[in-house]
Amino acid sequence: MKAEIIAVGSELLLGQISNTNARHISAGLAEIGISVHYHTVVGDNADRLGQAIRIAESRSDLLIFTGGLGPTKDDLTKETIARHAGTQLVYDDEALVSIRAWFDRMGREMTENNKKQALILEGSTVLQNHHGMAPGMLFSADGHHYLLLPGPPKEMEPMFTVLAKPLLARLAGFSGPIASRVFRFYGIGEAELEHRMADLLDNQSNPTLAPLASDGEVTIRATAKAATREEAEKLLDGSETEIRKIAGKHLYGYDDETLVSKAASLLIGNGLTISAAESLTAGLFMSELAEQPGISAALAGGVVTYTAQAKQEQLGLPESLLEEKGAVSEETATAMAVAVRGKFGTDFGVGLTGAAGPDPHDGKPGGTVWIAIASGEGIRTRRLLLSGMRNTNRIRAVKAAMHMLINIISETSARSE
Amino acid sequence: MKAEIIAVGSELLLGQISNTNARHISAGLAEIGISVHYHTVVGDNADRLGQAIRIAESRSDLLIFTGGLGPTKDDLTKETIARHAGTQLVYDDEALVSIRAWFDRMGREMTENNKKQALILEGSTVLQNHHGMAPGMLFSADGHHYLLLPGPPKEMEPMFTVLAKPLLARLAGFSGPIASRVFRFYGIGEAELEHRMADLLDNQSNPTLAPLASDGEVTIRATAKAATREEAEKLLDGSETEIRKIAGKHLYGYDDETLVSKAASLLIGNGLTISAAESLTAGLFMSELAEQPGISAALAGGVVTYTAQAKQEQLGLPESLLEEKGAVSEETATAMAVAVRGKFGTDFGVGLTGAAGPDPHDGKPGGTVWIAIASGEGIRTRRLLLSGMRNTNRIRAVKAAMHMLINIISETSARSE
Known part of the structure; x- marks a missing residue:
């Protein structure tokens, strides 16, 4: 089975966004043995979309469309395929109910053009949209298969992976090798x-x-x-x-494991608790942990101390320490980690301080970061000298802290086994 | 002039990378008045590339190719176009010298296959590669223009912007308006x-x-x-x-302004300071603010109180409040905002609490969020009922808080004018 992915949307041709959907779908198709021979991007234009469909049919068996399922007049993927295949568009009751429910939840009035999103190609298998309004669908006619998916990646990705991929695997006679x-x-x-x-x-x-x-x-x-x-x-x-x-x-x-998910699962799995005192990262370390399901068992909270005054008042760091060693120092990171651990009564306390860059901060060159992790076993510290942009450096500091945490928990649990 | 961008590379069809080159080139062409009608991605396969060229010629004036200019056998863009257009490939001396120099700099021996990178379509305008080895080229024949660019974005982007775009602007008769x-x-x-x-x-x-x-x-x-x-x-x-x-x-x-950058510039511009007490967002509000340059004048810091215990111990919220009203309530958000404002002595205190979802939290359905902003003028609160995934809801809660902040500062500064 040869596949072609057709993304519909003038915003792609204007260079406003990248076609990340094609990447996601291609990677998923590779896993079930379906070869992708072409990606095509075409604007919100019925004639050009119609031509793209004819070309795709001449060379591919499976045509996967993303985008153009929304409520506006520019959204014309379904309409164009229906005309091309001589098929009717009919309302899908379940989709209609779910679109109404979406507006009810938002406390907003549903406008008439939103009903259009519940239209499907007659005879197609409907893929309900659990992260937005427009449903997807799989339609087959004259030896070709047409899979229609919404454009926004947050809606498209789960719909493709959970609903569409298993259907396609069956269509392609894929048995898993x-x-x-x-x-x-x-x-x-x-x-x-x-x-x-x-x-x-x-x-x-x-x-x-x-x-x-x-x-x-x-x-x-x-x-x-x-x-x-x-x-x-x-x-x-x-x-x-x-x-x-x-x-x-x-x-x-x-696979999908990341430094954050690994650190979170080690914390949760070992019944350990954590708090953090963050300066340059300003909450990013805790926020990333909080993305992980089940983290409330491990993450107590923490303090963001962006200024020297906050470090003194909120964490009780002595003014003399900040004056002598500076805000960006091993000693300050350590004092932050120890203080937050005490304040929140957690197994681990993490201290993150540094000069995010590009400019120097407190006499230290941009990109200098100190990380300290305090636990019942003592203190571990690490210095990073990063050369990225401001936000890259903040992200890398968080990754380094997660990696330290992974190592500490792994070593400790290895020793206790 | 109608343009089509043809990316050549099986790694794109396998979903290993996104076609960011097409986005970059499209945005650049929009600036010089050239309309992009299609993007095509095709694998490292001479037959399919040849067909893609024929289709593109039938509908576009300018064909822009990315990728397939490298030293390996898989790289066949130039070869396929040469065969298709009945043109010779000849060595470009300047490119040959620069490829040799590149190997010298790396202290590595130049292998024979690397010479292939210095081959150009006879009669084309050569675009030297200042960030890699393979040169690009602009070739015209039979009413069509063919622009060939290397695949790696680090080489492609500067070559396109600095060398190719001015040539194309001239070709398209673009004068800048x-x-x-x-x-x-x-x-x-x-x-x-x-x-x-x-x-x-x-x-x-x-x-x-x-x-x-x-x-x-x-x-x-x-x-x-x-x-x-x-x-x-x-x-x-x-x-x-x-x-x-x-x-x-x-x-x-x-333009590039975002809710966060706008909130940050209003804070900084008006000499206002801010702190936050975050529960479901767990530091994301502060971390997003901290991405903005110059924010240290405004952001003092804050507290992440992920657990009920932390809300009581770190912010002094009464146990009775949490028991009677619940952690996800207008009263708790307000108490958090007031407490953190007092603790950090800032102009604004922001309280964010909610059930990130999808599961209910503390008796409130997933997606329920309460935001409170305390200032010298009083308290403003807002409830959100979100329907997204856990992390989408956290991001949307932060955006809503930024928007509230923008409104409060804008109204206040309008009144004081």
Whole structure:
């Protein structure tokens, strides 16, 4: 089965947003053995969309559309496909009810044009939208399959993964003999990792190994094909053994695991509690933890002390410490960690202070960060010298703190076993 | 001049990376009055690339290719275009010298396949690559223009902006008279805004008006063409007057301004200070403010009180309040705002509490959020009933709080004028 992804939306052609939907869908199709041969982007224009459909039908079996399902006159994906395929648009009752409910919840009046979102191609399988209003649908005619998905990634991604992908896997007669594993590294650059893995990357075709770098982390996606899922997993185990030999120290997680989710699950799993005192990160460390489900068992709270005055008044740091050692120092990070741990009565207290940059702060060059983690076992500290932009540095500081926390909990639980 | 952007690379069809190049080029072309009608992505396959070229020639004047200029066998953009156009590939001496120099700098031996990168389409204008090895080129034949650019964004972006864009502007006879303005709205849905603007959207062709929705905000990009920049700006002023009549209450900013940057600049500009007590947002409100340059003059800090115990111990909220009214209540949000304002001695104190969802919290349905802002003028509160995922709701709660803050400061400074 050959697939083509057609994104509909003039905002893409004006360069206002990137076509991240095509990426998400392509990655999902690769997992179920469906080859994507083309991506097409076309504007909110019925003639050009109609031509794009004809071209796609001449070369692809499965046409996946994103966007153009909304309430406005510019949204014309359904209408164009209906005309093209000689099919009616009919109201889907469930979608209509759910759109009304959405407006009720918002306490807002539903305008007439919103009803348009509940129209579906007659005879299609409806994919309800649990994160927005416009439903998706899968429609088949004359040997072609048409999957229509909403444009906003927050609606499209869960609808594709949860509802559409299993349907497509069945359509494509996919029985599962592809397995993939993402290896996640921290503390090693992409170039260095690729250099160490050069032989492996050059000589391995099954599993294939694809490195990717972002924001101080590197991942390698390994994808294996075999007659059975077990055999594919066994091939992945083989790659993992090789990868561990080369960079095992830096491998911290798999697949969708992130430094934050790993730290959160270690905290929750070990019944540990945490608080933080944040200066340059100003709440980002706690906020990232709070994104994780179940975190209320572990995260008590903390203090943001952005100014020197706040550090003194809220955490009781002596003025002399700040004057002698400075706000960006190992001693200040340590005092922050110890103070917040005491204040909140938690197992861990984290102190984060630094000069986010680009300008120096308190005599320290931009990018200098001190992290301290206080626990019943003592204090651990780390200095970072970062060279990114202001917000990149704040994000990297949080990642480094999560990584320290992962190491401390892992070591402690290894010792106690 | 109609343009089409053709990205060549199987990694795009496998979903390993997004086609950010198309976004970058599209935005640049919009600035010089060249309309992009299609984006196409095709794999490293000569037949399919050849077909994509034929289709593009039938509907576009300018074909812009990204990717496939590298040293490997998979890189076949130049070769395919040469065969298609009946043109020779010849070595460009300057490119050859620069590739050799690149290897010298790296202290590495230049392998033979790297010479391939210095091949250009005979008769084309060469665009030297100052951030990598493969040069780009602009080639014209039979009424079509072919611009070839490297795939890595770090090489492509400067080459496009600095070298290619001026050439294309000249080709398209563009003399500079396009201006655009982005209007940013909050507190009004895309459908509602378009409904109110229906006449304007239907009847206006210069400026063109393009709405876009994301994360609880809506923007409208107005783009005007005129003989001079002043005239184009005057046309935009005219649209703005109309837009203000229709939805002026919801228009909060322009261009790259966001709710956060606007709130931060109002705080800093008016010499006002702020602190926050955050529960469901767990530091996100403060962290977002801290991303803004110069914020240390305004943001003192705050407290994250994720648990009921922390709310009592760190903010002094009475146990009876939490028991009678609950953690998710107007009274608790207000008490948090007042307490943190007092603790940090700031002009504003913000309290954020709620059930991030999807599960109910403390008897309130998921998505219920209470925001309170305390100032010398009194307390303002707002309830939100959100229907998104956990983290969407946290982000929307922060946006709502920023918007409240913008309104309070704007009203106060308007009154004092």
